[in-house]
Each structure stands twice: as C-alpha cells, then as structure tokens.
Amino acid sequence: MASAITKADLIFVCVNTPTKKSGIGKDYACDLKYFEAATRKIAEVAANDKIIVEKSTVPCKTAQRMREILEANCSPGVRFEVLSNPEFSSEGSAVSDLLNPDRVLIGSDTSAMGASAAACLSRVYSWVPRERIIFMSLWSSELSKLAANALLAQRISSINALSAICEATGANINEISYACGLDRRIGYHMLKASVGFGGSCFRKDILSLVYLAESLHLSEVADYWRSVVAINEYQKCRLTRRIIHCLFDTLTDKKITILGFSYKKDTSDTRETPAITLVQNILAERSKISIYDPQVPEPQIWQELVENGGKLEELKNRVTIHHDVYEACDGSDAIIVATEWDEFSNKAITPNGPSAWTPSTILRAVGANGNRNHIPTSQAVCSETAPGCVSVPAISIFGGCGTPSRLPASIDSVICRDDSPSRSPMHSVGSRLPPCAPRGRQGSLVSSLSTGGASERADTIAMFIGGDGEENKMNRLDWGRVALGMRKPMFVFDGRGILDADKLRKLGFRVEAIGVPGAGY
Numbered sequence: 362m363a364s365a366i367t368k369a370d371l372i373f374v375c376v377n378t379p380t381k382k383s384g385i386g387k388d389y390a391c392d393l394k395y396f397e398a399a400t401r402k403i404a405e406v407a408a409n410d411k412i413i414v415e416k417s418t419v420p421c422k423t424a425q426r427m428r429e430i431l432e433a434n435c436s437p438g439v440r441f442e443v444l445s446n447p448e449f450s451s452e453g454s455a456v457s458d459l460l461n462p463d464r465v466l467i468g469s470d471t472s473a474m475g476a477s478a479a480a481c482l483s484r485v486y487s488w489v490p491r492e493r494i495i496f497m498s499l500w501s502s503e504l505s506k507l508a509a510n511a512l513l514a515q516r517i518s519s520i521n522a523l524s525a526i527c528e529a530t531g532a533n534i535n536e537i538s539y540a541c542g543l544d545r546r547i548g549y550h551m552l553k554a555s556v557g558f559g560g561s562c563f564r565k566d567i568l569s570l571v572y573l574a575e576s577l578h579l580s581e582v583a584d585y586w587r588s589v590v591a592i593n594e595y596q597k598c599r600l601t602r603r604i605i606h607c608l609f610d611t612l613t614d615k616k617i618t619i620l621g622f623s624y625k626k627d628t629s630d631t632r633e634t635p636a637i638t639l640v641q642n643i644l645a646e647r648s649k650i651s652i653y654d655p656q657v658p659e660p661q662i663w664q665e666l667v668e669n670g671g672k673l674e675e676l677k678n679r680v681t682i683h684h685d686v687y688e689a690c691d692g693s694d695a696i697i698v699a700t701e702w703d704e705f706s707n708k709a710i711t712p713n714g715p716s717a718w719t720p721s722t723i724l725r726a727v728g729a730n731g732n733r734n735h736i737p738t739s740q741a742v743c744s745e746t747a748p749g750c751v752s753v754p755a756i757s758i759f760g761g762c763g764t765p766s767r768l769p770a771s772i773d774s775v776i777c778r779d780d781s782p783s784r785s786p787m788h789s790v791g792s793r794l795p796p797c798a799p800r801g802r803q804g805s806l807v808s809s810l811s812t813g814g815a816s817e818r819a820d821t822i823a824m825f826i827g828g829d830g831e832e833n834k835m836n837r838l839d840w841g842r843v844a845l846g847m848r849k850p851m852f853v854f855d856g857r858g859i860l861d862a863d864k865l866r867k868l869g870f871r872v873e874a875i876g877v878p879g880a881g882y
C-alpha cells in the first residue's frame with residue numbers, strides 16, 4: 362500500500378463506511394474509522410503532492426475532516442487537494458454502470474487548485490461524454506450521493522406501502538407501477554414492489570442522512586427519512602404475517618423453503634438482505650427452514666444469521682442450507698422467493714432476464730426502437746489536455762466500491778503505470794474547469810409508447826404482469842418437478858414479482874404475491 366501511495370498522483374479512497382455499531386450515533390451514523398485510517402496512511406507515506414478522491418459514501422463535510430487529518434500529518438512541503446467523486450454504480454451491473462454512467466459528479470474546493478484537481482480527475486473519465494461530468498462544490502457532491510440513495514429507497518418504500526393497500530383492496534401493484542411509471546415525471550425505475558430493499562447502501566445511507574438531520578436539530582426532517590426505513594421493516598414483516606395466515610395460522614414444525622439469500626440477483630452480497638428477517642421471523646414460529654441460493658456460499662449464510670442474533674447450534678437444529686434446489690423444496694409446505702434470481706422465474710424471457718423492468722423491454726414490447734436511449738460510448742469526448750499537462754495521472758485505489766474486475770482500457774493503463782512521478786499533479790494540470798454542461802438525459806419512453814396501438818399496449822402490460830407464454834431456454838427451475846415433492850396444499854410466496862402465478866396455479870400451486878390480492882383478501 363505504501364508503494365502504491367508513493368507512485369500515485371491521484372488516489373481513490375473507496376473503503377467501507379458502515380453504520381456505527383456502538384457509541385454516539387450507534388445504528389445511525391457512519392463509522393468513519395476505515396476512512397480515517399486510510400487518510401492517515403496516505404498522509405504518513407506521501408512524499409509529494411497528491412489529489413485525494415473521496416469515493417466512499419460519506420456524510421456531508423467529510424472532505425473537510427479529511428483535509429485536516431492530511432494537513433496535520435503530512436511531510437513538510439507536501440500538499441493535498443481533496444475531491445469528492447461519489448460512486449453511483451449498483452452491484453450486479455457495476456461494469457456497465459462504470460462504462461455508461463448517468464453522471465459523474467466531481468466536487469471540489471472553489472480555489473484554483475481545487476479546480477485544477479477537478480479537471481485532472483475529469484480526464485480519468487475519458488470514455489464519459491463531457492456533458493455527463495458535473496462539477497460542483499464538495500459539500501453538494503457529498504450530499505448528492507446520500508440524497509440519491511434516499512430518494513431511490515423512498516420510491517421502493519412508497520410502492521411497497523401501496524402494495525399493502527393493493528392486497529387489501531383488490532388492486533394489483535404491478536398495474537399501479539406500470540400506470541405510474543408511464544408518467545414521465547415519475548418514471549419506471551425503482552418502482553418494483555418487493556419483500557423490501559436490502560444491500561449495504563440504502564439503509565446505511567438513509568440512516569446517515571437521518572443522523573445528519575438530527576445533528577443539525579432538524580427532527581422533522583430526520584423523522585421523514587426514518588419512515589422510509591420503517592416502511593421497509595414493515596414490508597419484510599408483512600410477508601411473514603401473510604405466510605402464517607395462509608398456512609392455517611401455524612408454522613410449527615412445517616418446512617418452509619427460502620429460494621434466494623442475496624439481497625438481489627446477480628450478486629452474492631448478503632448485507633442487509635431481507636432474507637435474514639424472513640429467517641428470523643419464521644424461526645420464531647418454530648418451523649424448519651431450507652435455504653437455497655445459486656451464488657451465496659453456505660458459511661456466509663451461517664455468518665449472516667449469527668451476526669444478526671442467531672445462535673449457531675440452535676440455527677443448525679432448524680435451518681438447512683442446500684446446494685440442490687430440488688432437495689431444498691422437497692417435502693416443503695411453502696416456498697418463498699426472496700431473491701429475483703432468473704433461475705427461479707417462470708416468466709417469459711426478456712433481453713435483460715425474465716423479471717426485467719427496463720425501457721428496452723417496454724420499447725421492444727411496443728415495437729419501437731429499443732436502442733433509442735443508447736448513447737454510444739465510442740463517441741465519448743473529454744480528451745482535451747491543457748498544454749504541459751499530464752493527460753492521465755497515476756492512480757491508486759484503496760477499498761472496494763464494488764470495484765469491477767474488468768476496467769476500461771484507459772483505466773487499466775492508468776493503474777498499471779509504474780513510473781515514479783516527482784511532479785505535482787496540481788501544478789501540472791490546467792487550472793480552468795471545463796464548462797458545466799446541462800445535465801440529465803432525455804428519455805424517449807413515453808413518446809415511443811404513444812406510437813403503439815391499444816393492442817400493443819395490452820401486450821406490454823401482459824409482459825409485466827404475467828409473461829407472454831414464450832418458454833425459456835435457460836437453466837431455470839422446473840416448477841412441475843418441485844410440485845411433485847411438496848406437501849399439499851402447496852404454497853408459493855413470490856416476494857419479488859418474478860413468477861407467472863397463472864402458470865403455477867395450473868400446476869396446483871397456491872400463489873401469493875406482494876401487492877396482489879390472495880387468500881387473505
């Protein structure tokens with residue numbers, strides 16, 4: 362690490378910033394110990410000027426603290442410029458998010474030095490169209506990240522709150538999501554009702570925002586954001602109540618199978634996964650649980666359950682982790698789909714998988730040009746270099762940020778560079794910031810949809826709420842085979858909206874889905 366720091370002109374700090382587990386701010390504030398440790402290490406080792414890029418998600422004003430630590434501990438004559446460059450990629454799609462980001466935020470100090478450093482960092486993103494690189498103040502950039510996650514999670518909590526009303530009234534949440542998503546002021550992303558959101562970011566970042574609001578004595582603001590997390594907890598518990606009710610008000614000694622343990626598909630990450638709450642709630646009813654996940658290793662599942670309050674011996678008496686999905690389902694009273702893995706779905710395949718909810722799905726379904734929103738990365742600009750400047754600085758990356766294993770060629774070459782720079786990255790770059798272009802991407806979804814006729818739109822709705830009958834070619838679960846081994850009546854609880862309930866009912870299953878009226882209605 363010391364040698365990487367020495368060689369680098371520009372250092373990305375992407376260490377973990379989890380929620381504090383003890384002390385003041387426990388369960389809300391970000392634990393910045395890893396961030397401070399990385400900062401101190403850089404200060405200790407750096408022998409020449411460096412640009413430090415705050416990549417981790419941190420509370421507003423962390424850059425100022427970072428600068429104080431750096432300045433108090435650096436070698437004489439060494440200067441640092443701290444930038445904020447929050448990461449917006451999602452797990453499971455990190456490489457495509459990196460290659461084609463909606464925006465890259467660069468927050469800097471307003472000084473000439475800050476502007477130079479920001480310009481230097483912008484050149485690292487050589488493949489990103491210029492207008493998507495947004496320059497702003499350090500504090501705005503830091504807060505934008507927490508704000509974006511809070512707003513995204515708020516949408517999921519909003520749709521999940523509505524899903525409870527749907528179950529109680531007979532409305533269908535998929536139709537509500539579809540209808541609302543067509544309003545371009547609302548849009549279709551993050552409107553899929555589910556058993557609740559998980560992952561290492563949403564809960565942590567909203568709680569960090571709550572703590573920030575409380576520190577600023579803004580208790581109403583804190584309460585508002587806290588309610589987004591509260592609805593998520595409610596949603597996770599609501600499903601358990603429905604399961605108990607459907608299974609004749611007792612789960613004692615029944616076998617319940619949980620399909621999927623990761624917090625979403627295409628990742629083995631289990632941090633804050635809703636499956637943990639499901640296991641806890643169902644175990645409290647004295648039932649037996651079988652778990653199957655295509656990617657999460659068995660020890661990781663035990664570790665999550667123990668870290669979340671379970672005792673290993675007791676857990677092992679009642680929980681079995683399977684490597685074969687049919688064994689997991691065999692003899693089961695009910696199956697709960699907790700993760701939207703494609704292999705569990707019996708819906709029609711779309712280009713992005715059976716449960717996809719994307720503009721290309723909609724455009725394809727209505728016969729419009731599915732590539733309309735695609736902006737070719739080959740047209741990326743941002744290659745101008747001020748006279749006498751370093752075109753790309755030597756870079757070090759500390760920590761994770763879901764760092765993809767395959768990086769764009771320009772980044773690869775930057776990381777592998779092995780010369781030892783004696784120059785200052787701040788001196789050698791131009792001091793003028795590139796102009797701040799208008800932000801935002803104009804989606805053409807709604808206008809494209811309006812070109813389709815009524816029958817095309819009906820097909821689209823069918824695709825969202827039930828599939829179009831096209832059979833899959835993937836290695837997907839054979840629900841007919843599952844049915845042969847289950848106890849009767851056979852229940853399936855779709856926590857992710859990935860199942861075609863009608864097809865399953867033909868096999869004899871009783872199907873309950875989030876936001877769709879069922880036996881309890």
Ligand SMILES: NC(=O)c1ccc[n+]([C@@H]2O[C@H](COP(=O)([O-])OP(=O)(O)OC[C@H]3O[C@@H](n4cnc5c(N)ncnc54)[C@H](O)[C@@H]3O)[C@@H](O)[C@H]2O)c1
Nearest residue numbers: 375376377378395398399417418448452759760761762763
């Ligand atoms: N996971 C994501 O998809 C994602 C997306 C956007 C932003 N973020 C943010 O990025 C940050 C990292 O998240 P993550 O999920 O990659 O975390 P992670 O826990 O998976 O990875 C963090 C890494 O940092 C290393 N580390 C800790 N202290 C260190 C130190 N002092 N020096 C060097 N390395 C150190 C750890 O060993 C670990 O490998 C967080 O602030 C998170 O909120 C994550």
Ligand SMILES: O=c1ccn([C@@H]2O[C@H](COP(=O)(O)OP(=O)(O)O[C@H]3O[C@H](CO)[C@@H](O)[C@H](O)[C@H]3O)[C@@H](O)[C@H]2O)c(=O)[nH]1
Nearest residue numbers: 448449450451452551552553555557558559560562624625
């Ligand atoms: O309509 C939706 C969309 C997502 N989810 C769930 O929400 C959680 C988070 O999903 P997603 O946002 O896709 O994954 P993350 O990898 O957690 O990414 C979020 O958190 C990252 C870390 O801060 C940010 O960089 C990303 O922009 C932000 O989307 C998962 O449990 C999903 O199953 C839903 O229930 N309904």
